[in-house]
């Protein structure tokens with residue numbers, strides 16, 4: 292399918308310098324290949340450009356030891372830089388949920404995997420951390436979405452807020468807050484409504500809910516296969532409601548995961564988890580090394 296970066300660079304460097312240090316010319320040639328590899332992995336063009344520029348400075352003049360080829364040396368430098376950019380300084384899967392009951396606001400476009408991811412994280416908190424969790428759907432326009440969350444709750448043994456027809460999202464949020472406090476819950480999730488695209492009504496609604504509960508975490512759930520669109524959605528949500536972390540779904544697909552790099556580079560938001568399938572245990576903490584390896588192929 293894709294040619295790996297090592298293969299690409301191996302070919303290029305066979306024709307260039309042998310041992311010693313990487314020359315400016317070597318690096319320039321290599322960076323062209325790196326840029327193509329990043330673009331093929333669905334990294335956005337501006338990010339691929341600025342990334343290769345940053346790596347150029349680091350790679351030029353770097354010593355090439357006897358045990359590796361110049362191509363391998365460049366791949367290592369690129370890999371390390373990718374990991375550094377992707378990783379940031381936060382612990383990926385760690386949510387701020389001390390001081391119970393901690394509200395977690397789930398936001399994103401419809402179909403991105405928000406409800407499924409709510410169930411996945413709720414399950415993880417329950418099973419791994421022994422937390423008492425409550426989930427509430429605020430999707431008043433789609434009764435099916437509310438039902439979906441209730442069914443998920445039954446599957447994973449997590450309580451959901453009883454559905455009261457006719458309530459506004461902000462009132463459901465307040466009811467969830469009250470219920471979470473009364474019921475001794477550690478965490479409560481507010482699964483907000485998604486739309487097919489971002490609109491003002493959606494943002495107003497999410498802002499009202501945010502102001503009513505002051506979420507400890509606002510997690511944006513986006514489809515990792517949508518590349519640049521995922522990044523634009525993240526910027527928009529961050530501007531309007533503030534995002535504390537991102538979950539990239541559908542990372543089980545064929546894509547190379549370049550959206551992760553663009554997301555990090557453009558928004559600066561930590562990626563907390565990746566979704567790896569439809570099943571409720573198909574969730575992993577974000578692992579910068581694994582994604583870096585996948586981007587490089």
Ligand code: GDP
Nearest residue numbers: 401402403404405406407540541566567568569
């Ligand atoms: P929402 O509209 O954002 O709440 O999206 P849903 O949670 O209903 O998910 C939409 C579809 O995507 C469902 O069929 C999910 O099973 C599926 N889905 C969610 N996360 C993942 C994932 O990580 N990988 C795959 N392959 N499918 C997923």
